[in-house]
Amino acid sequence: MRPLTDEETKTMFEKLSKYIGDNIKLLVDRPDGSYCFRLHNDRVYYMSEKILKLATHISRDKLVSVGTCFGKFTKTIKFRLHITALDFLAPYAKFKVWVKSGAEQSFLYGNHVLKAGLGRITENTMQYQGVVVYSMTDVPLGFGVAAKSTLECRQVDPMSIVVFHQADVGEFIRNEDTLT
């Protein structure tokens, strides 16, 4: 386990800020103690400092996971955000999309969100803006990228994609093996 280098930190924060903007500092300086990011086996883990101390006792090959896994760095040093980070993205999300009940299942299977399934969308969403997807009951379902800005969404036909799927909670069942 090692701290992130500067470039890695920059890459990761850029990705995160797509979804939560400058609320990133809220992730690091929390009222209940300071939290940090650490790298282990190409994955970024978010944990409090107390757990960090404990985890250092465990040897590298036996350690499987610490705190919450946010995502991983690919072979080409790009950062890919995992669904496991949803709990921290959802409360600070800047732009949200609500999906109708009928289209919920489809999104949970990994499909993109079509205009027909779009319930609500925050105003002033830019195109290709990172968004967090909710169900109509305000349960976070995953996140994605807005394919169209809010204004365009109103005009476009019902079968076109409005949100590109990036991660959804259905992956907990579909991709259990790749979580770690």
Place this chain on the structure above:
Amino acid sequence: MGRKLDPTNTVKRGPGRKSRKQKGAETELAKFITDGDYQICSLILSFCRAAKRVQKSKKPKAAAAEEEPKKGFTDENSQWLKPAKRKREGDEPESDDSDEHWEEEEEEEEQTKQTKKGEDDDDDEMVDDYGAVDDSSGEEAAAAEEDSDGEELLPIERAAKKEKKKKETMAQESDDDDDDDDEEEDEDGGDKEKKSDADSDEEDTVQANMDEMDAFRLPDAEECEKESIIPLDLKTIYQRIKDNVDVLCNFSTKREVGKERSEYISLLKKDLCTYYSYNNFLIEKLMDLFPLSELVDFLEANEIQRPVTIRTNTLKTRRRDLAQALINRGVNLDPLGKWSKVGLVIYDSSVPVGATPEYLSGQYMLQGASSFLPVMALSPQEGELVLDMSSAPGGKTTYIAQLMRNTGMIVANDANADRLKSVVGNVHRLGVTNTVICNYDGRQFPKVMSGFDRVLLDAPCSGTGVIAKDPAVKTSKDEADIQRSAHLQKELILSAIDSVNAESSSGGYLVYCTCSIMVEENEWVVDYALKKRNVKLVPIGLDFGKEGFTRFKERRFHPTLRLTRRFYPHSHNMDGFFVAKFKKFSNVVPTATAGKGNTFSHEHMQTFIMLVNMLNMNSSSKKKTVPGKAGDLKGKPQANGTAAKKTANIKKKGKRDSPAGPKKAKIAKMDGETVQEAEAKKPAVKTADDTKASKAEKKEGSRFEKKQGKNRKATTKANGRMGKNKFRKLKNMLRKKGGE
């Protein structure tokens, strides 16, 4: 069940279903169903029915039509669509009575199932009509109909038997009933007796019938041979099992003269193995664990699945809200019980429970009810450091985290790397942030990290408590498997104890649990831990469950094993489970003194001889005091932890007496006779000469009388626990020392 009706309040029953269909049946039945029979019949049926029947017995049809307009009975149909009335009565009774009523019906239904074959056509007809009329009530109508048929037959059947006895001629309908009855009688021989507890009169009449029929006989050699060639069908075997158990329960009265109990038991074992598909080993083990009446219940309970239960994740939602959301999705559920605030039991569901958006967003977790128990027993507090040694698939770990409100730290460990993936998945899904997940062998854990406030060990076991989930256990387990599991569990529990920090301000607890019902894996392992480490058992904080065994066959366990709890599928409707909660009161690890038994090694003898030569002083016998001391110490049960304290103190004293100091310490460390060690202690207190003398003499004596000394110890000591005696002696020594 002890229901006693007022005998003066006779109740009339209407004619049965069949009879209602056939004209003239009432007249025929009226012939032999007298008032007396009605009285007996009503004891079986519910009060409410009886009450209503009294009113309506004279004009059942009209009443039925009046009562159920919603059924859509027209007047012409009401002639023969009778059962509705009965059903309605059954559906709208007072709650208590209805419970009894339905219970009875179920019993009867099971036992008279075969007779219903003949009436299936009738049922279908009736069901179809009901279905056409009113769909929603159609189902319950059909269900109730079956029951009502079953119970109807029985009183009629009993009446029929009476008739046979009295040798009156029967009408057509009753002849049909008779035929059915005859078929039944042979099959249900033993069952009839069990059913009619409530009414002694009826029992007598039925009993009389039983005596006339075949009492249960053991098959002789010919029949056994026949069986090996052509195996019996399952129904016959099941009936034989029931009869056999019945005989064994009242052996003196029901036995066949000349046949030994062991023959009955061996036949029972064979039948159980065949009927429930177990191997011999497991059936024998289960026979040791359960009395015969419970054994069949246990085996039956293992055939069906336990109800699906879920645990609300209080980090993300509340049980109330979750229940509402799931009900909106079409799930039929109920709170689990008074003992759990987060459990819900799922009866049925139109959507897959493990794939709802609520599940995926981590609002609940699929978990067996028995898995709630060890975590509730552990009761982790906020801010503590907790270890879960065998955490896959992560249900208990996440429950611990939610009880701690994501504070403190949890280490979730499992030896199997593949199963750890499910722990990672579940931990992330449920939003647990204070967990470290690692992949160690539990036995090496104290080296990695120790000093935990609480430790949970859900040890890998043979799985004999979860046969309902994994029927392969029935045939695949044998003695070697159990011993292997037990060995591993003993090692794990010692490691777990060593990982606990006894000085912890809020904790120092270990919960050991298994999903097995075998004594070798449960009480034996707990007893082993008590002997080997400074731990003691404490109450687990749950008020239900069966107490653990304190003795089993030839083994005797520590009396505090009463505080452990066993759970069974047939009595608690959850998977078989065993939970024990330890408190560690000292971090010192007792060395080989505790629990090893009295052994002398050559090395020890050498020490003695050396001492004797060294301490060649005048002898003053302290022997006479020793038995007295041993006698004092007999009655005091001590946990083993005190042994550690004593050894520590002994060592200290040894050092003070410098010439023989190291030697004394060495002697003190030995797991030898307490006599010797007591002597070693006492000399430390008294003057050097005296002590040396006494020791010398004692050593000599011991050398020659080693075995006798041991025997003496065995007779004077209560149960071979050296700990008690040592402690008392030490205390006395200290007192004396203080005095001096």
